[in-house]
Amino acid sequence: MTIEELDFLAIEASMAGDMEALESALAAREEAIRSLLALPASEEVFRRIQGAIIAGESIKAGLEIFRSSRGVDVVG
Amino acid sequence: MTQLQSKDSALLQQKTLLGSLQTSVADFASSLSALGKVGSTKALSASSSDSTVLTATATGATAAATYTINSITSAATAASERSTIGYADAGSTPVSTSGDVTIQVGATTKTLTLANNSLTSLRDQINGLNLGVTASILTTANGNYLSVSANTTGHTTLKLFDGDDTSGTNLLTSTNQGTDAVFKLNGIDVSQPGNVVNSVIPGVTFTILGPSTNPVTISLSSDRTKLSSALQDFVTNYNALKSQVNAQVGPAAGLLAGDTVINQLQSLLRQITSFHGSSGTVQSFAELGVEFSNTGVASFNQDTFNSLTDQQISDGFSYVASAGKFADNLTAFSDPISGLIQVEQNGITREDQSLQTQITTLNDRISVMQSNLTLQLEKADAAEAQLESQQSALTASLQGLSLVLYGKNPNQAA
Numbered sequence: 379m380t381i382e383e384l385d386f387l388a389i390e391a392s393m394a395g396d397m398e399a400l401e402s403a404l405a406a407r408e409e410a411i412r413s414l415l416a417l418p419a420s421e422e423v424f425r426r427i428q429g430a431i432i433a434g435e436s437i438k439a440g441l442e443i444f445r446s447s448r449g450v451d452v453v454g
Numbered sequence: 455m456t457q458l459q460s461k462d463s464a465l466l467q468q469k470t471l472l473g474s475l476q477t478s479v480a481d482f483a484s485s486l487s488a489l490g491k492v493g494s495t496k497a498l499s500a501s502s503s504d505s506t507v508l509t510a511t512a513t514g515a516t517a518a519a520t521y522t523i524n525s526i527t528s529a530a531t532a533a534s535e536r537s538t539i540g541y542a543d544a545g546s547t548p549v550s551t552s553g554d555v556t557i558q559v560g561a562t563t564k565t566l567t568l569a570n571n572s573l574t575s576l577r578d579q580i581n582g583l584n585l586g587v588t589a590s591i592l593t594t595a596n597g598n599y600l601s602v603s604a605n606t607t608g609h610t611t612l613k614l615f616d617g618d619d620t621s622g623t624n625l626l627t628s629t630n631q632g633t634d635a636v637f638k639l640n641g642i643d644v645s646q647p648g649n650v651v652n653s654v655i656p657g658v659t660f661t662i663l664g665p666s667t668n669p670v671t672i673s674l675s676s677d678r679t680k681l682s683s684a685l686q687d688f689v690t691n692y693n694a695l696k697s698q699v700n701a702q703v704g705p706a707a708g709l710l711a712g713d714t715v716i717n718q719l720q721s722l723l724r725q726i727t728s729f730h731g732s733s734g735t736v737q738s739f740a741e742l743g744v745e746f747s748n749t750g751v752a753s754f755n756q757d758t759f760n761s762l763t764d765q766q767i768s769d770g771f772s773y774v775a776s777a778g779k780f781a782d783n784l785t786a787f788s789d790p791i792s793g794l795i796q797v798e799q800n801g802i803t804r805e806d807q808s809l810q811t812q813i814t815t816l817n818d819r820i821s822v823m824q825s826n827l828t829l830q831l832e833k834a835d836a837a838e839a840q841l842e843s844q845q846s847a848l849t850a851s852l853q854g855l856s857l858v859l860y861g862k863n864p865n866q867a868a
Contacts, residue, residue, distance in 0.1 A: 392837070395830070397830050397833035397834055397837065398833070400833075400834075400837050401833055401836070401837060404837055404840050404841060404844070405840075407844060408840070408844065411844055411847060411848060415847070415848075415851050419855050419858045419859060420859075421859060423855065424852070424855050424856070424859055427848050427851055427852045427855065428852060428864075430844075430848050431845060431848045431849060431852065434841055434844060434845045434848065435845075437837075437841055438838065438841060441834050441837060441838050441841075444830075444834055445831060445834050448827050448830060448831060448834075
């Protein structure tokens with residue numbers, strides 16, 4: 379899968395709080411990033427890397443939401 | 455969960471309150487029953503005109519009376535004899551010419567073949583017969599003597615013959631074959647083996663302590679202090695119960711408010727306190743000095759009681775004998791097996807068990823959920839760390855690519 383497809387899956391998993399799905403999406407993303415960074419320098423690669431970084435921030439935001447909602451449950 | 459725990463806590467408090475109530479009802483039932491018994495037996499007490507020779511106790515007599523023991527010829531004593539001679543060595547000096555002895559206790563005779571022809575063996579074998587006598591050895595400067603005593607009082611035959619029948623020499627003295635209690639009651643001769651006499655005068659047991667040539671009188675008379683004391687106990691236990699019932703009634707009622715047991719007890723207590731006798735000069739508790747305030751608190755007026763005539767006391771006995779029958783109604787509440795309070799407690803126990811099961815199930819479920827969530831959060835931590843690493847790699851590559859493609863960092867202004 380492309381980095382963009384995997385970004386989509388990872389964002390969806392983090393927003394849904396599905397850690398198992400996120401775990402496997404991030405593992406696959408690791409490989410996709412390696413492939414992306416191995417491509418010759420080009421504007422398209424540049425844009426795709428930018429897109430992956432922005433997607434990474436969205437995944438993080440999803441994780442924060444999950445952690446704040448579930449963390450309260452665990453303490454309570 | 456909190457709701458379940460609160461409900462269970464309230465149930466257990468109800469159970470505790472019911473337990474305390476059960477005790478108070480039982481105590482009140484007991485005092486009411488005792489009061490009824492005082493009434494039915496007219497608190498008869500027996501007394502002896504000479505307690506050095508005879509004591510008497512009322513054991514259910516129902517009428518005042520006087521009995522005369524014209525004379526006491528003898529008090530009952532137990533037979534007790536010793537060997538006519540002393541034996542030099544208790545363990546080896548022969549006691550029988552043939553090795554056999556025959557003991558007679560009353561109408562019973564038993565022949566013993568001595569395992570060892572000695573006093574010790576004889577003592578042990580007599581005691582092994584269980585004939586109602588006890589043998590022992592008395593050691594003196596003149597030798598060892600066998601002592602044989604009957605275990606109970608009364609005239610009997612106590613002999614020990616040398617040989618295997620009763621024709622031989624009696625090895626024991628014949629000085630104390632025991633005596634029966636012999637006396638004359640209201641002119642009638644009476645003889646019996648024991649000193650405790652409980653089958654001659656109905657409801658009276660008397661004990662003969664010694665002989666007397668002078669007449670001794672046994673009097674059965676009502677003891678009004680027993681009635682007064684029983685009324686006091688009634689008041690004390692009534693107040694203890696009433697205060698518990700009151701605590702469950704009204705605006706500040708406790709957890710048993712509205713409970714059937716409380717309502718029924720209230721009604722029963724009203725019936726008891728307002729019980730009206732059908733005849734005689736005393737027909738209410740108030741006439742015996744038991745007063746009930748507006749709030750239901752009872753008190754005992756000793757002055758009122760003391761001013762009662764003998765006739766009123768006699769009628770008072772009849773009144774409380776009838777009132778005492780309410781004790782059964784109270785026991786229907788307090789019976790520890792089938793009482794209404796116990797039945798209600800059993801219901802609470804069942805409900806408590808059900809709630810405890812629910813709480814345990816819920817706790818187990820929460821525990822599983824907590825474990826799952828902890829695992830999920832650990833995975834979130836790992837995902838975030840992996841993501842940070844990916845972001846760092848992407849950012850570094852972006853910076854390098856920017857320099858290659860555009861000759862500047864992506865964050866630099868154009």
